[in-house]
Every structure is written in C-alpha cells, then in structure tokens.
Amino acid sequence: MGFHHLHKILAFLLMFLSFRAAHGQAPDTDRAELKVAGATIDVTLPDAPMKLSRQELLGWVQASASTVANYYGRFPVPHLTLRIRGSNGSGIRHGVTYSKDGGLILISVGNNADVAATKEDWVLVHEMIHLAFPNMGDDQRWIEEGISTYAEPVARARMGGMSVAEVWGTFVRDMPKGEPQPGDEGLDHTHSWGRTYWGGALFCLVADVRIREHTKNRKGLEDALRGINKAGGSISEDWEIAKALAIGDKATGTTVLRSLYKEMRDTPAPVDLEKLWTKLGIAMKDGSVSFNDKAPEANIRKAITASPLSARAAHQ
Numbered sequence: 432m433g434f435h436h437l438h439k440i441l442a443f444l445l446m447f448l449s450f451r452a453a454h455g456q457a458p459d460t461d462r463a464e465l466k467v468a469g470a471t472i473d474v475t476l477p478d479a480p481m482k483l484s485r486q487e488l489l490g491w492v493q494a495s496a497s498t499v500a501n502y503y504g505r506f507p508v509p510h511l512t513l514r515i516r517g518s519n520g521s522g523i524r525h526g527v528t529y530s531k532d533g534g535l536i537l538i539s540v541g542n543n544a545d546v547a548a549t550k551e552d553w554v555l556v557h558e559m560i561h562l563a564f565p566n567m568g569d570d571q572r573w574i575e576e577g578i579s580t581y582a583e584p585v586a587r588a589r590m591g592g593m594s595v596a597e598v599w600g601t602f603v604r605d606m607p608k609g610e611p612q613p614g615d616e617g618l619d620h621t622h623s624w625g626r627t628y629w630g631g632a633l634f635c636l637v638a639d640v641r642i643r644e645h646t647k648n649r650k651g652l653e654d655a656l657r658g659i660n661k662a663g664g665s666i667s668e669d670w671e672i673a674k675a676l677a678i679g680d681k682a683t684g685t686t687v688l689r690s691l692y693k694e695m696r697d698t699p700a701p702v703d704l705e706k707l708w709t710k711l712g713i714a715m716k717d718g719s720v721s722f723n724d725k726a727p728e729a730n731i732r733k734a735i736t737a738s739p740l741s742a743r744a745a746h747q
C-alpha cells in the first residue's frame with residue numbers, strides 16, 4: 432500500500448528489469464488472458480515454482496477483479512496488464528499501480544502463499560481500485576489512497592470475502608489513525624502516512640454516511656465513484672480534484688463531496704468518531720464488534736456493507 436507512491440522510483444527500476452527479464456526469456460513466459468465484466472486482464476504469471484497452482488493464481492485475480500467490478504458496477508478500465516512476480520515467503524505484497532497502457536499493476540506473491548492467503552488478500556483489490564480514479568496532484572494523494580483504503584474492505588464484504596464485523600472492527604480500530612495530529616494543516620497540506628491513507632479513508636467514510644443521510648439512503652459513495660469512473664475518470668487521466676468531486680456530487684444529486692473537501696482540505700477538521708459509531712450502531716467490546724440495530728442510522732451501516740449475494744440467496 433505504501434509502495435504505491437513512496438517507492439515509485441525503485442518500482443520503476445524493478446519494472447524495467449522485469450521487462451528486460453521477460454524479453455530475455457519471452458518463449459517461456461507464462462501468460463493468460465482473463466475476461467472480467469467485459470474487461471480484459473492480461474496476466475503474466477511468475478516464472479519461479481509456486482505453491483499456488485496456475486489455476487489458483489488466476490482464480491484469485493478473477494475473484495479480486497469481480498469484487499472491484501461489483502463495487503463499481505463494471506471493471507474500472509477496459510484493459511489491465513497484471514504482472515505477478517514470485518517472491519520468498521507466504522504473503523501477497525508490494526502492489527503498485529501505474530497508468531501505463533491504460534492500467535498496469537505489479538504485485539508479488541510468495542512462493543509459499545496458499546489459497547487461504549489469496550482469500551485474505553486485500554492488496555490486489557486495493558490496487559485495482561486505484562484504476563477507477565484519475566491521477567491527482569501531489570497534494571491530493573490522500574484521496575487516491577483514501578478511496579482504496581476505504582472501499583477495499585467494503586467491496587470485499589459485499590462479495591462475502593470479508594465479514595461485515597471484520598470491516599467495522601477494522602474501521603473502529605484504524606480510522607483514528609487518520610485523525611489530525613498537532614500541527615495538522617488539513618488533508619491537502621499534511622502528507623503523513625496516517626493522514627494520506629486513513630485520513631483519506633475518514634473522508635470517504637464521512638462522505639458515504641452524509642450522502643446516505645441526504646438521499647434517504649438511496650445513494651452512497653459508490654454512486655459518486657461510479658459516476659467519476661463513467662465520466663472517464665481512471666488511472667490514465669490526470670484531473671484536478673475539483674472536477675472529480677463535482678462529477679461525483681452530480682451522480683448523487685448532493686454537494687457532499689465538495690463541502691466535505693472544503694471542510695477538510697486546509698484545516699484539521701477532526702471527526703467525532705465515537706459519535707459516528709454510536710449513530711451507526713457499532714460498539715466494541717473486548718476487542719470484538721457488536722451491532723445495535725436500533726441505532727438511528729443502523730440502516731446506513733447496513734447499506735454500506737450490504738451483501739447483494741446474501742440478499743439474493745435469501746430471495747431464492
């Protein structure tokens with residue numbers, strides 16, 4: 432996740448080297464083409480021996496892409512190049528997303544990673560969400576990372592890839608990392624890790640709740656993000672934030688994104704999280720989450736992490 436921008440130069444070097452490696456042994460390079468929600472994903476599989484079979488690796492890519500397509504109503508770019516590198520260990524890490532060729536993701540999978548690791552993986556979903564939003568200037572990296580940080584667990588919960596309790600438990604635990612610290616000058620001027628990833632996520636959470644409050648829970652943040660993506664907002668575009676937020680607001684018929692940005696961009700604007708959790712009916716007890724369905728905005732909480740799969744199953 433931090434790799435996305437912090438190690439851009441190193442990552443470009445690695446990309447260059449791996450392209451050279453691919454050229455040197457082109458006939459042996461294992462490639463596959465996946466179709467997901469109308470999009471094409473060209474996958475390069477690792478050369479090194481892996482515990483995961485080819486089919487298991489491709490299944491993980493397919494599932495991650497479907498999770499993102501479900502949240503956005505489509506896969507956010509028509510064509511993605513995905514290069515999977517083998518690495519030591521059992522983890523999935525070092526995801527990086529570039530605008531090259533309409534979308535390029537590099538990701539490392541440990542030679543000892545197993546199917547359970549692919550089911551728990553959040554990195555590929557996080558990177559694929561980056562495809563759906565235009566490139567911002569340096570002062571607005573927080574919104575790129577914030578969207579990926581917030582929408583990744585939400586999107587996974589909606590496909591049953593993460594439990595609803597785990598999503599809210601993560602948010603209760605980690606959202607405070609996005610709160611302003613002493614000396615904070617607002618999201619556009621405070622480029623710490625906490626403010627970039629979790630400050631951005633905090634912006635998204637508050638925006639999601641406010642959009643739902645303003646639309647009787649008929650629209651949510653995903654409608655704004657879908658609107659931006661449909662209007663051509665994707666990783667291969669460079670936009671001003673004002674343009675993205677205006678298009679997002681138009682999609683929900685509100686001014687939530689623009690007014691929240693105004694509140695948070697140049698001033699600390701802390702969020703009263705305790706109040707927010709109570710309103711949504713979320714409480715932490717001994718490290719586990721409990722829900723109060725009688726809370727005033729319990730329906731908003733439920734809509735955010737609603738699983739269309741389980742709803743559909745219930746109707747069948």
Ligand SMILES: [Zn+2]
Nearest residue numbers: 432435576579
């Ligand atoms: Zn990222």
